[in-house]
Each structure stands twice: as C-alpha cells, then as structure tokens.
Amino acid sequence: MTEVLDRTGARTEDAAQVITGARERIDALDDRIIGLIQERMAVSAVIQESRIASGGRRVSLAREMDVLSHYRDALGRPGTALAMTVLELCRGRV
Numbered sequence: 652m653t654e655v656l657d658r659t660g661a662r663t664e665d666a667a668q669v670i671t672g673a674r675e676r677i678d679a680l681d682d683r684i685i686g687l688i689q690e691r692m693a694v695s696a697v698i699q700e701s702r703i704a705s706g707g708r709r710v711s712l713a714r715e716m717d718v719l720s721h722y723r724d725a726l727g728r729p730g731t732a733l734a735m736t737v738l739e740l741c742r743g744r745v
C-alpha cells in the first residue's frame with residue numbers, strides 16, 4: 652500500500668487503480684500529441700523552405716496571428732501560450 656500511495660498519491664487501492672489506468676491513457680495521448688507536433692514541424696518546414704527559396708522571409712507574422720487566434724479561441728488564454736510554444740518549435744526563436 653505504501654508503494655501505491657507513493658506512486659499515485661491515492662489513499663486507497665481503488666483510487667490507485669483508477670489513477671494508474673488514467674495515467675496510461677495520458678501517456679498514450681502525450682505520445683500522439685508529440686507525434687502530431689513532430690508532423691506539424693515537418694509540414695511547417697516545407698512551407699518555410701519554399702518561402703525562403705522563393706526569396707521571402709522565414710516568418711509570416713499575419714499567419715502567426717491566425718494560428719494564435721485559432722488556439723486562443725479553442726483553449727482560452729493558455730491556448731495563446733501553447734500556440735507560441737508550438738510556433739517556436741516549428742520556426743525557432745524570432
């Protein structure tokens with residue numbers, strides 16, 4: 652019991668089982684989220700390389716405003732911070 656309590660913070664075996672199962676789902680979801688971010692990074696790189704090869708700039712601020720709004724509309728204010736992190740992963744620091 653002490654080990655279960657240490658691992659999950661639960662005070663009963665039942666709660667520890669619920670938490671352990673839910674954490675497995677979260678780990679699987681995080682794997683998918685990370686995979687989607689990596690896929691997004693690859694697609695973003697195609698856009699940036701194409702724009703730079705055509706003589707343009709890496710960054711498109713107008714498009715970034717649209718991306719920020721998209722996340723904020725869906726997730727509220729923390730969505731903006733998340734979008735900024737996603738954009739940094741995709742185009743580096745500006």
Ligand SMILES: O=C(O)C(=O)C[C@]1(C(=O)O)C=C[C@@H](O)C=C1
Nearest residue numbers: 695698699710711714715741742
């Ligand atoms: O949509 C673009 O034009 C992109 O270059 C992609 C992207 C993005 O990752 O969403 C990356 C850099 C730009 O500043 C804007 C958006």
